[in-house]
Amino acid sequence: MDISNIRAQFPILTKKIYGHDLVYFDNAATTQKPQQVIDELVKYYTEENSNIHRGVHFLSQYATEKYEKCRTKVASFINAPQPETVIFTRGTTESINLVAESFGQAFINEGDEVLISALEHHSNIVPWQMICERKHAVLKVIPIDKNGDINIEMLPELITSKTKIVAIAHVSNALGTVCPVKEIIKLAHEKNVPVLVDGAQAISHIKVDVTDLDCDFYCFSGHKMYAPMGIGVLYGKKSWLDAMPPYQGGGEMIQHVTFEKTTYNVLPFKFEAGTPNVGDAMGLFKAMEFMESVGYEDIAAHESRLLDYCAERFNDLGYVSIIGTSAHKAGAISFLLKGIHPYDTGILLDKFSVAVRTGHHCAEPVMQFYGIPGTVRASFAIYNTLEEIDYMIASLQKVYSMLSI
Ligand code: PMP
Numbered sequence: 064m065d066i067s068n069i070r071a072q073f074p075i076l077t078k079k080i081y082g083h084d085l086v087y088f089d090n091a092a093t094t095q096k097p098q099q100v101i102d103e104l105v106k107y108y109t110e111e112n113s114n115i116h117r118g119v120h121f122l123s124q125y126a127t128e129k130y131e132k133c134r135t136k137v138a139s140f141i142n143a144p145q146p147e148t149v150i151f152t153r154g155t156t157e158s159i160n161l162v163a164e165s166f167g168q169a170f171i172n173e174g175d176e177v178l179i180s181a182l183e184h185h186s187n188i189v190p191w192q193m194i195c196e197r198k199h200a201v202l203k204v205i206p207i208d209k210n211g212d213i214n215i216e217m218l219p220e221l222i223t224s225k226t227k228i229v230a231i232a233h234v235s236n237a238l239g240t241v242c243p244v245k246e247i248i249k250l251a252h253e254k255n256v257p258v259l260v261d262g263a264q265a266i267s268h269i270k271v272d273v274t275d276l277d278c279d280f281y282c283f284s285g286h287k288m289y290a291p292m293g294i295g296v297l298y299g300k301k302s303w304l305d306a307m308p309p310y311q312g313g314g315e316m317i318q319h320v321t322f323e324k325t326t327y328n329v330l331p332f333k334f335e336a337g338t339p340n341v342g343d344a345m346g347l348f349k350a351m352e353f354m355e356s357v358g359y360e361d362i363a364a365h366e367s368r369l370l371d372y373c374a375e376r377f378n379d380l381g382y383v384s385i386i387g388t389s390a391h392k393a394g395a396i397s398f399l400l401k402g403i404h405p406y407d408t409g410i411l412l413d414k415f416s417v418a419v420r421t422g423h424h425c426a427e428p429v430m431q432f433y434g435i436p437g438t439v440r441a442s443f444a445i446y447n448t449l450e451e452i453d454y455m456i457a458s459l460q461k462v463y464s465m466l467s468i
Pocket of ligand 1: 091092153154155180184185187232234235236261263264284347425
């Protein structure tokens with residue numbers, strides 16, 4: 064794989080910050096965008112912009128066709144059985160809120176239980192807390208061990224006759240742990256409990272096959288997989304989506320409206336009220352094409368080389384503790400410099416033009432588990448290099464010598 068060729072497709076990577084070449088290690092927050100995605104947005108708004116679905120004119124029909132082609136491409140990208148099981152949303156957060164609200168409205172009642180894990184991003188905690196509070200249901204949590212792995216042995220006892228849904232991250236954004244979602248789905252299905260997978264951190268690193276996983280819902284954001292911000296996906300099994308009430312009311316999601324009664328549209332439109340984000344869907348199409356041009360096997364091999372190399376270099380330094388030491392990790396490495404607040408490390412790394420994230424990473428319960436205020440997180444994408452890790456390590460040595468006095 065020719066990394067310099069890949070890097071050449073990302074114009075922002077040539078940027079200098081404070082006079083240094085940008086080293087962008089904040090990919091778990093959002094990835095950079097390749098030129099073909101940027102060009103597609105310009106093309107759409109220059110030549111193709113129109114509202115879709117109901118227009119009889121050329122541009123509307125053209126944009127509708129491209130938008131629906133993107134849905135079909137997402138379906139084949141994640142191996143969903145039918146395009147109508149792919150709902151476009153603003154991102155993972157909206158996808159999870161949609162399920163929590165709509166599934167919760169129909170199927171969660173007083174005394175029922177929702178099961179999540181101690182690794183979750185706030186986006187896969189708070190929507191469930193909100194529906195549990197409203198329905199007087201109980202939120203239960205699968206604990207993690209000190210490596211940051213989910214305690215899967217506890218699952219058979221945690222899934223009870225009252226459990227209505229399990230919601231679990233495919234990859235932890237705070238620690239990089241890859242969760243055994245296929246095993247969890249199998250265990251949950253043995254008790255007839257559906258599973259939602261938060262794939263926000265998985266989709267850019269791991270080939271996702273929703274049919275093989277047999278998950279009931281899968282959520283992800285375009286902006287974490289080289290696509291624009293503001294477009295995301297909810298995949299759901301047709302039987303569940305058909306049985307769930309609409310999430311939002313408005314245009315497109317209706318079949319007929321009278322003041323007395325409204326009937327709802329078929330899938331996927333039932334869950335897509337209002338004007339959709341057509342332009343960013345076009346960008347998502349190009350991002351999927353970009354990822355296919357590299358291939359998941361090469362992506363995974365390159366990124367795991369980066370992770371292993373980074374962990375080795377951290378261990379050599381002697382004053383870096385890695386937070387989250389699961390044997391199965393993807394994309395991200397969280398760490399602390401001995402005796403130094405993560406915020407100080409992050410601020411100084413920035414001065415060397417190394418972009419990392421510091422803090423609780425919207426996963427406060429993970430930080431509470433480790434008894435720390437936060438971590439520094441370096442997260443990798445396909446365009447990162449071993450040389451960039453060397454540069455971060457050299458910068459960290461300077462940071463440590465400045466702050467450890
Ligand atoms: N879940 C996980 C695991 C995440 O990492 C994120 C983003 N940091 C989200 C959910 C929310 O994604 P978004 O902000 O794109 O909706």
